[in-house]
Amino acid sequence: MRNRQSSMIVLALAIFLIIIIYFFQSEALFGPMSNTSMNRDQAQSQSEADQGERTATAEPLPIPELLEDTNPHPDQATFDIVSQNGSKTFVNDVETETMGYNGDYLGPVIRVRRGEEVTINVENQLEDELTTIHWHGLEVDGEADGGPHSGILSGETWSPTFTVDxxxxxxxxxxxxxxxxxxQVYKGLAGLLFVEDEVSDQLAIPKTYGENDIPLIVQDKQFNADGxxxxHLAMPDIMTGLQGDTMLVNxxxxxxxxxxxxxIRLRILNGSNASIFELAFDSGITFHQIASDGGFLTEPVEMDQLRLGPSERAEILVDFSQVTKGEVVQLMNRNQSFMTFNVEGQAETAFTVPDSLTTIEPIxxxxxxxxxxxxxxxxxxxVNINGKQFDIDRIDETISLGDTEIWEVSNDSGMGMMGGTVHPFHAHGVQFQILDRDGRAPAPNERGWKDTFIVEPxxxxxxxxxxxxPGVFMYHCHILEHEDAGMMGQFEVK
Incomplete structure (x- = not known):
């Protein structure tokens, strides 16, 4: 009994020591926190104290514009993107500093076609700040991928050219x-990129952008009491990534x-830094998922809840034809409403859920x-992968061009009695097929192409x-605070 008590005391002291060590390490990595921002408990208390004063006026869902292709050639496309500082009012009629592409916050939708040769001119107008632009999910050579090696200095332009395939x-x-x-992502640098092809052309699904084909960039934020x-990166945020209590859509x-x-068709991106969303409709409406990260599933999957980790995408079909005119339908995350659908007019076009969508050859x-x-x-x-933190001068894995490989991704970052952290795994320049989770077949909506997937503790x-x-690419946790802390490696395909 005495030995057991001694062991428990030693374990408790060890956990306490680990927390203290991480605190001082985080001070060294992220800089002093007590003098620059409130910790999470203080911020939460302040938020609760001022909840009655913090207001946001409901507005129609903003629809990002489609970026103009300035190249008249039918098989080529050219786009111009500017990373810039801005400001935007979210709550309390107070402007907050933001970043955006071609505007104050977020960016336009870039729409390309399979087979097109695409050039994107990316100008960095951020004040004294380096940036890059990564085409998340696009299968391009490493030189065009936009990872940490492709830094764009303030005032400079980067113009990658690639063929969509x-x-x-x-x-x-x-x-x-x-x-x-x-x-940079938290302050607003993010946008959607649509790839179209003959399959998407022929499917009888909603595809009128902004009318029945709607993009939803879903994020969560923390706001100070002033709006x-x-x-900030207090201790909980370093552990789990920065999560917020206020949901934003576009x-x-x-x-x-x-x-x-x-x-209608909803193209949903979990654009948060760290949060996992569990999305559903309050009225119990079911929906059909038709696409995952890398494109259409083979057939629609009927669902009543959609779980998305940071950077995962899903396209769903929602049928409002059975909803009474004038009824209000809420889109919810973990039973908290964050968006409203007002069912108004009569149907303009009659759509049905297709029996099949595309063909995916299993690898x-x-x-x-x-x-x-x-x-x-x-x-x-x-945080690390395989015991190593990111080093931009080190290649961690080398792969022969054209090879097929199996990657086993494990989450061993649990904290014993303190639980563990979910990690979303993402690799650049490639799309995966999930073989199994702990030996079990993936869920039907995970049987398409995936570039990001959740790994539970x-x-x-x-x-x-x-x-x-070919080229040098990243693999990393897509909790962005973990990525920034070094939970990332590099692989080279040659």
Missing amino acids: QPAATLWYHPHPEKNTGR RFNY GSIDPYLEVNQEM EPSEAVRTRQFVFQGMGPS GETVRVIATFNS
Whole structure:
């Protein structure tokens, strides 16, 4: 009994010592916190104290503009993007400092076609700040991928050219500078990128952009009591990533969308820094997921809840034809409403859920020439993969061009009695097929192409891919504060 008590005392002291060590390490990594911002408990108390004073006016859902293609050639496209500082009012009629692409917050939708040669001129107008722009989910060579190696200095322009060679999908773009990705994305640098092809052309699904084909960039934020962004990194935020208590959709708080009594298509991006969303409709409306990160599923999957980790995407079909005119439908995250659909007019076009969507050829495990292991480990500023933190001068894995490999991604970053952290795994320049989770087949909506997938504490996820794009690419946790802290590695395909 005495030995057991001694062991418990030693364990408690060890946990306390770990927390103290992480605190001082976080001070060294992220800078002093007590003098620059409130910790989470203080911020929460302040928020609760001023809740009655903090107001946001509901507005129609903002729809990002489609970026103009300035190239008249039918098989080529040219786009111009500017990263810039800005300001925007979210609550209390107070402006907060933001960043945006071609505007104050977020960016336009870039729409390209399979087979097009695309050039994107990216100008950095941020004040004295380096940035990059990463085409998340796009299968391009490493030189065009936009990772940490492709830094754009303030006042300079980067103009990658690439040929789109992958199925129709909802992708996105965001900055990827070393140790500063979380802050730049949080302040507003993000936008959607649509790939279209013959399959998407032929499917009888809603595709009129802004009317029945609606983009939803869903994020959560913390605001100070005065209505400004509160991007701080107190201890809980270093452990779990920065999570907020206020939901935004396309940069708006509690927006509404007027819809007809018809089927609409929602292209949803979890654009948060760290939060996992569990989305559902309050009225119990079911919906059909038709696409995941890398494109259409083989057939629609009927669901009543959608779970998305940071940077995951899903396209869903929602049928409002059975909803009474004048009824209000709420979109919710974990039973908290954050967007309203006002059902108004009669159906303009009658859509039905297709029986099938596309063909996906499974990659057979027997085709793999190698199996690699990637293990999420550590806590706070000590997070790592396979015991190593990111070093921009080190290549961690080398892959032969055209090879098929199995990657086993495990989450060993649990904290014993203190629980563990979910980690979303993302790799650049490639799309995976999930083979299994702890030996179990993936859920039906995870049986398409995926570039990001959640790994639960203690879980191992096996995926398979063929690496057809040469160059240096990143793999990392897509909790952006973890990525910035070093939970990232590099692989080279050659």
